Each structure stands twice: as C-alpha cells, then as structure tokens.
Amino acid sequence: MATIDAGSRPFERVLVANRGEIAVRVIRTLRRLGIRSIAVFSDADADAPHVRLADEAVRIGPAPAAQSYLDPDRIIAAARDTGAQAVHPGYGFLSEHAGFAEACRRAGIVFIGPGDEALAVMGDKIRAKRHVAASGVPVVPGVADPALDDDGLLAAGLQVGFPLLVKPSAGGGGKGMQVVRDAGELADAIPAARRIARTSFGDDTLLLERLIERPRHIEVQVLADAHGSVIHLGERECSLQRRHxxxxxxxxxxxxxxxTRERIGRAACDAARSVAYLGAGTVEFLVSDAAPEEFFFIEMNTRLQVEHPVTELVTGVDLVEQQLRIAAGEPLPLQQEDVRLVGHAVEARVYAEAPERGFLPSTGEVLAWGAPTGDGVRVDAGIRGGQHVTADYDPMLAKVIALGADRTEALERLDAALAGTVVLGVDTNIAFVRRLIAEPAVQAGSLDTTLIDRLPAPEAVPASPGQLAAAASAVLGDGVATTADPSAGPRAWADAAGWRIGAHRTPSVLLAPRDAPDAVTAVTAVTAGTLPTPTTDGATVRIAADGTIWVHAEGSTTAFVQHDRRELASARRAAAVRGGVAANPELRAPMPGTVTAVFVADGDHVDEGAPVIAIEAMKMEHRITATTAGIVRLAASVGDLVSRDQPVARIEPAVDTTDAASASLASQEEHEQEHTNAV
Incomplete structure (x- = not known):
C-alpha cells in the first residue's frame, strides 16, 4: 500500500477508541508503522482480540456502550493516563462526535478525523442537505426541519407525497430508517424512528425524503490534507442492503x-472542500439505475467506512495510514492523476444474526472461529473462540473481502472464502450471503437497494449426510456415524453399516436441525478403530453447554439438537392433540433485548396482527404482534430485560358479550319455564 516514508512515524503513541474488527484493523497499521498502540475495553471485552493485539490496554467501564465506549471523559482520561499523542476513533461510537473531537483538542490530543466545521455540518443530515443544496449539488426532495414535532412531520410528509423514507438526522448505518407508503404507516413510523434515534444517537431529530424506487447507492472515498489537496479514490457500490x-x-x-466516475468524484471533492475537510471521508449518492448520469447527494460520513477495504485493495492505499499522516500535518503522497483502480474487490459483512428467523440478532459464546485463506482473500475480524457475543454492541463479527482480476473472479473468490469461514456457537448470515452473491442479478451487476427485499424469505440450508455424521460422531464418541438413505429402498438397512439381524445393536442417535426440530434423522455409529477429533476430514464440531451440536462441514454450518426417543414420541402426541389450534396464544421474545415500548394495556382487546410489544437489541427494534384476536395479558413492561423465548404476553379468548347475554337470557327463560311447569 502507498506510503510516504516507510521509516517515518507520524506519532509515537496512538489510542484506538473503538472495539471489534475496526480496532484490530487500526492496530495492525499502527504496528506496521512502529507506533505504540493503546486499546480501550469494556468489561465485556476484557479478553477481546483487539485488547490482546495492542501494546497496552485500559479498562473504560462496564459493558453498556453509554458507560464505556460512548463516554468521552473516560476515553480522554485513558489517553492522558497512557501518554497517547492522538486518538483514532474508528467508525461508530465517537467517530463523528464533535464534542469529543473538541475535548481531544482541549486536552492537547490529536483527534484523527476532520475539523469542527465538517463534523458540525456533515454530522447533521438536515444541515448537510441544506449546505450542499446551497452549493448547487442536487438533493432528494424532502422535509428537513428540526423544529417540526410528530404532527408537523406527518403534515409535511403528506405534502411531499409517498413513498417516503423516515430517517434520523444523526447517526448512520441505516438505524431507525423506515419506508412508508401511506399516511397510516407514516404515523406509526415517526415515533418508532424517534425512539431508535434517541436510544442510538441521543438525538431524535428526524427528516423525511422522497423514496427513489430501485436506486443504486454509490459512495466516493475522498482524502484531504491540511495543505489544500483533495482527491478521491474512486467509488464503491453499496446497493446490496437490507433495511438500509x-x-x-x-x-x-x-x-x-x-x-460518470470522473463527474461524481469531482462532486465528492467539491463537497469536501466546502467544509474544509481534513482526513478520510465518504460522500454518498443515490444514482438512478435507469439514468446513471443522474445522482443525488445523501450525506457525507466524516470517518472511515466499514467498507473501506475494497477501496484499499483496488488502489493499494492504506487509508488508516493516510489518516494518521494527514492528522500529523503531512501532505498527501498522491495527486488525482496518480490514482489507479486495478482489479475488482468485493466485501461481505458477517453478522451474528439468523436470516431464517427474520434476521434477528444472535448472541452467545463463539465456540469456534476460523478465518478463510486463499489468493486475494483478506479478513478483518475482531472475534475469537471463547468470546461472548452480547446484545450490547453491533452484531457485525467480521468482514470477508476478495480481490480478483475482474468482478467474476472476485465473486468466485469471495464465495470460496465464505464457504471456508467457520463461526460456531452463534447464528450468522454467511449462508444467506453466499446465496445472495449467486443470484443472477448480482452476478450480472444489476443491483439496487431493494433487491434483497424482493428475494424470497431466507430458508435454512438442509443438513447434509456429512454434517449429520459429524454431529453423531461427536455425541456418540465411539465410531464413525452414518445415515440410512430411505430412498435406497430395501437395501437402505443393508447398506447402513453396523446393522445386522440378530447382531448386537449398534449405537444410534436422533438428530434434528435446531431450527427444524421435526426433521428428525436416526444416525448410527460404526466402530472405526479411531475416535473422531473435533476437527477431522474438513468438519469442525463443537457442543455447546446447552447440548446444541454445532457443525461446519462441506461449506456450511448447521446447529443440531439431540432428541430422546420417549420425549420425542410424547411431544408428537401432544402436537397431534393441539392440531386444531390455529395459533400459539403465548407471545415470546424472539431475541434477548430490552422492552422499549408496550402498545396496549393489560386487558385490552387486540386484533390478530396488532402490535403488542417492541423489543430492541443490537440497535434493532422488533415488534411482537398478536397471533390471534383476544384479550391481551402482559408479562413485561418498558425497560424490562428479556431473554430469547421468554413469555412477554398472552392472548386469551375474548368473551362475546352478545353470546353471553343471549346465553344468560336463555338460561333465565328456561328457569322461568321450569318454574311455570312446576306450578
């Protein structure tokens, strides 16, 4: 990657005010440059990879981000105590916090980021749109008035027209954004977006934008130094999004x-110059798929982006190094004409989430982690085996990036790398991403920000015989497991080694995928003379404390549960008895999190599908709706911490007052008739 002088060090000691994969990535560049790295950590991250990798580490508080990574005073104190000359904020947390940048300067510490004007203007989406529009840059029509309350926003949105995008003015990452297509949806979306914005960013100001159907999201990487030079490093396509x-x-x-690349790059540089930008930044645009020559400014991110590795791979420029050198007052080593894009790079974000369960966040202990290798493969990760993934932070675990001579080769390398990525103990989106990049539209480069939303709902990948065998071997511990293929007809049992009429019964186990517990398979073990180890023949197996058997084999991961024969038979009989019940009346938390809203009162009548409770985890809000009509009985309130599958409400059958009155009247008439007959 491009450097000015491999022997020079812009700083001696730098504190990294972040966690996870971005902290690890920054520390690696610091180590390469010979700069002493200082990590900070919460109680949840005491033994995290970024803490292990750094030269020094300082505890800054308990697990909640508001009491650790989001507390400017704790970060400043850690920097002072360790003699750090500069602070690198990474992305998220305090990276775009103007008050934190100012506090660093007051303490005599260099903030590795832009100046006050850029943070103030571009950190507020409403102000940024007004600023850019005044400079002649086209912006999306909408409402950007921080003085409007909910009713005012609703009225203004009706004037703009539908569809609309409701989005927080502060923050980023798509958090709180909602698409609405009519007045009713807008009335519900505004308070929900305010709650998320207030919780995530401490600022509930909202703006509305006209939704451009099937747009492409394209952003431009810029670098600007203190000597007046501003260049761009080409664009990134970020159209494959889910819920923004x-x-x-x-x-x-x-x-x-x-x-078009030259025009959009020049516009990005002009936007950066307008706020006297300093460092690495990204200017984001919406581009019409039908008319690529038209683009609209969305916002400017005044920090490093999650997706910066793809730019680094095609340009050969280490963006973190350039951030450090610019912050130290050095000039850019490149002119615009020096920038060359060579090859093609694609990045996939690996999230701790369950796509088959509505992409709900997943938490738990990482039982095994294995990074892929291969030509052109890069992995930025901040996890390790034995680490706990909690609901305190963003669910992104790692980024897998592949560089190829062209786009086809890059996608092929990315798919192979994802197949070789091992994460056991928590659900991930790896299988979903592999299916996504195999989609014909993606392969053809025909992308837009709604493509994922139009795809069929994700389904679990069926367990393979190899995965079943590996899981059974780990449970039985006395041989190699095999499965009998029912499609083999009469020969199935003969081909299942170990089974013989009149012979000793071979040990067997009943296994089913955890998310498809009814898909039970009987697996037998055949003595093979040697016991299987946790990782053999390409399979990686771990058994969790709750008995779940996690297997990575043949390019995919499945979590299995073991069934007891008697309990399984009993459960099936019970299910048959309940066969006439339309829906489960008990509402359970689909994920661990905090109850942020209760939409009904205990004893209220609700219709099927009506929202009952909202739960937030990992900065995402999930609404639990009534599965049937009836009377709601609440078991949780706002502020409660709930675990996965914990009952939060129950829907009881409503008593029809008309039928009850009729029954009462009929009973009274019957009694009177009996009395008359008696007389």
Missing part, C-alpha cells in the same frame, strides 16, 4: 463509466 444496512460492497461500481 449494507451487506455486500464492491469497488469499482459495475454501473459507472469513466465519464
């Missing part, structure tokens, strides 16, 4: 031609 959260990014965009 990026999933796969690539560089360069398959949409833009050279002329």
């Amino acid at each position: 959260q990026k999933v796969v990014e690539e560089a360069p965009s398959p949409l833009l031609d050279e002329a």
Whole structure:
C-alpha cells in the first residue's frame, strides 16, 4: 500500500477508541508503522482480540456502550493516563462526535478525523442537505426541519407525497430508517424512528425524503490534507442492503463509466472542500439505475467506512495510514492523476444474526472461529473462540473481502472464502450471503437497494449426510456415524453399516436441525478403530453447554439438537392433540433485548396482527404482534430485560358479550319455564 516514508512515524503513541474488527484493523497499521498502540475495553471485552493485539490496554467501564465506549471523559482520561499523542476513533461510537473531537483538542490530543466545521455540518443530515443544496449539488426532495414535532412531520410528509423514507438526522448505518407508503404507516413510523434515534444517537431529530424506487447507492472515498489537496479514490457500490444496512460492497461500481466516475468524484471533492475537510471521508449518492448520469447527494460520513477495504485493495492505499499522516500535518503522497483502480474487490459483512428467523440478532459464546485463506482473500475480524457475543454492541463479527482480476473472479473468490469461514456457537448470515452473491442479478451487476427485499424469505440450508455424521460422531464418541438413505429402498438397512439381524445393536442417535426440530434423522455409529477429533476430514464440531451440536462441514454450518426417543414420541402426541389450534396464544421474545415500548394495556382487546410489544437489541427494534384476536395479558413492561423465548404476553379468548347475554337470557327463560311447569 502507498506510503510516504516507510521509516517515518507520524506519532509515537496512538489510542484506538473503538472495539471489534475496526480496532484490530487500526492496530495492525499502527504496528506496521512502529507506533505504540493503546486499546480501550469494556468489561465485556476484557479478553477481546483487539485488547490482546495492542501494546497496552485500559479498562473504560462496564459493558453498556453509554458507560464505556460512548463516554468521552473516560476515553480522554485513558489517553492522558497512557501518554497517547492522538486518538483514532474508528467508525461508530465517537467517530463523528464533535464534542469529543473538541475535548481531544482541549486536552492537547490529536483527534484523527476532520475539523469542527465538517463534523458540525456533515454530522447533521438536515444541515448537510441544506449546505450542499446551497452549493448547487442536487438533493432528494424532502422535509428537513428540526423544529417540526410528530404532527408537523406527518403534515409535511403528506405534502411531499409517498413513498417516503423516515430517517434520523444523526447517526448512520441505516438505524431507525423506515419506508412508508401511506399516511397510516407514516404515523406509526415517526415515533418508532424517534425512539431508535434517541436510544442510538441521543438525538431524535428526524427528516423525511422522497423514496427513489430501485436506486443504486454509490459512495466516493475522498482524502484531504491540511495543505489544500483533495482527491478521491474512486467509488464503491453499496446497493446490496437490507433495511438500509449494507451487506455486500464492491469497488469499482459495475454501473459507472469513466465519464460518470470522473463527474461524481469531482462532486465528492467539491463537497469536501466546502467544509474544509481534513482526513478520510465518504460522500454518498443515490444514482438512478435507469439514468446513471443522474445522482443525488445523501450525506457525507466524516470517518472511515466499514467498507473501506475494497477501496484499499483496488488502489493499494492504506487509508488508516493516510489518516494518521494527514492528522500529523503531512501532505498527501498522491495527486488525482496518480490514482489507479486495478482489479475488482468485493466485501461481505458477517453478522451474528439468523436470516431464517427474520434476521434477528444472535448472541452467545463463539465456540469456534476460523478465518478463510486463499489468493486475494483478506479478513478483518475482531472475534475469537471463547468470546461472548452480547446484545450490547453491533452484531457485525467480521468482514470477508476478495480481490480478483475482474468482478467474476472476485465473486468466485469471495464465495470460496465464505464457504471456508467457520463461526460456531452463534447464528450468522454467511449462508444467506453466499446465496445472495449467486443470484443472477448480482452476478450480472444489476443491483439496487431493494433487491434483497424482493428475494424470497431466507430458508435454512438442509443438513447434509456429512454434517449429520459429524454431529453423531461427536455425541456418540465411539465410531464413525452414518445415515440410512430411505430412498435406497430395501437395501437402505443393508447398506447402513453396523446393522445386522440378530447382531448386537449398534449405537444410534436422533438428530434434528435446531431450527427444524421435526426433521428428525436416526444416525448410527460404526466402530472405526479411531475416535473422531473435533476437527477431522474438513468438519469442525463443537457442543455447546446447552447440548446444541454445532457443525461446519462441506461449506456450511448447521446447529443440531439431540432428541430422546420417549420425549420425542410424547411431544408428537401432544402436537397431534393441539392440531386444531390455529395459533400459539403465548407471545415470546424472539431475541434477548430490552422492552422499549408496550402498545396496549393489560386487558385490552387486540386484533390478530396488532402490535403488542417492541423489543430492541443490537440497535434493532422488533415488534411482537398478536397471533390471534383476544384479550391481551402482559408479562413485561418498558425497560424490562428479556431473554430469547421468554413469555412477554398472552392472548386469551375474548368473551362475546352478545353470546353471553343471549346465553344468560336463555338460561333465565328456561328457569322461568321450569318454574311455570312446576306450578
């Protein structure tokens, strides 16, 4: 990657005010440059990879981010105590916090980021849109008035027209954004977006934008030094998103031609100059798929982006190094004409979430972690085996990036790398991403921000015979497991080694995928003379404390549960008895989190599908709705911490007052008739 002088060090000691994969990534560049790295950590991260990798580490508080990574005073104190000359904020947390940047300067510490004007203007989406529009840059029509309350926003939104995008003015990452298509949806979305914005960013100001159907999200990486130089490093295509959260990014965009690339790059540089930008930043645009020459400013991110590795791979520029050197007052080593885009890079974000369960966040202990290798493969990760993934932080675990000579090779390498990525103990989106990049539209480069939403709901990948065998071997511990294929007909039992008429019964186990507990398979073990180890023949197996058997084999991961024969038979009989019940009346938390809203009162009548409770975890809000009509009985209130599958409410059958009155009247008439007959 490009450097000015391999022997020079812009700083001697730098504190990294972040965690996870971005902290690890920054520390690696610090170590390469010979700069002493200082990590900070919460109680939840005491033994995290970034803490182990750093030269020094300082505890800054308990697990909640508000009491640790989001507390400017604790970060400043850690920097002072360790003699740090500069602070690198990474992304998220305090990276775009103008008050934190100012506090660093007051303490005599260099903030590795832009100046006050850029943070103030571009950190507020409303102000940023007004600022850029005043400079002649096209912006999306909408409402950007921080003085409007909920009713005012609703009225203004009706004037703009539908569909609309409701989005927090502060923050980023798509958190709190909601698409609404009519007045009723807008009335519900505004208070929900305010709650998320207030919780995530401490600022509940909202703005509304006209939703451009099937747009492409393209962003431009810029670098600006203190000597007046501003350049761009090409664009990144970030159109593969789910609920405004990026999933796969690539560089360069398959949409833009050279002329459009030059125009959009120049516009990004102009936006940076307008606020006297300093350091690395990203200017984001919406580009029409039908008319690529048209683009609209969305916002400017005044920090390093999650997807920066794809730019680094195609340009050969270490963006973290350039941030450090710019912050130290050095000039950029490149002119615009020096920038060359070579090859194609694609990045996939690995999240701790369950796509088959509505992409709900997943928490738990990482039982095994294995990073892939291969030509052109890069992995930025901040996890290790034995680490606990909690609901305190963002669910992203790692980024897997692949560089190829062209886009086809990059996608092929990425798929192979994802197949070789091992994460056991928590659910991930790896299988979903592999299916996504195999989609014909993605392969063809025909992308837009709604593509994922139009795909069928994700389904679990069926367990393979190899995965079943590996799981059974780990449970039985006395041989190699095999499964009998029912499609083999009469020969199935003969081919299942170990089974013989009149012979000693071979040990067997009943296994089913955890998320498909009814898909039970009987697996037998055949003595093989040697016991299988946790990792053999390409399979990685771990058994969790709750008995779940996690297996990675043949490029995919499945979690299995073991069934007891008697309990299984009993459960099936009970299920048959309940066969006439339309829906489970008990509402359970689909994920661990905090109850942020209760939409009904105990004893209220609700219709099927009505929202009952909202639970937030990992900065995402999930609404639990009534499964049937009836009377709601609440078992949780706002502020409660709930665990996965914990009952939070129950829907009881409503008593029809008309039928009850009729029954009462009929009973009275019957009694009177009996009395008359008696007389």
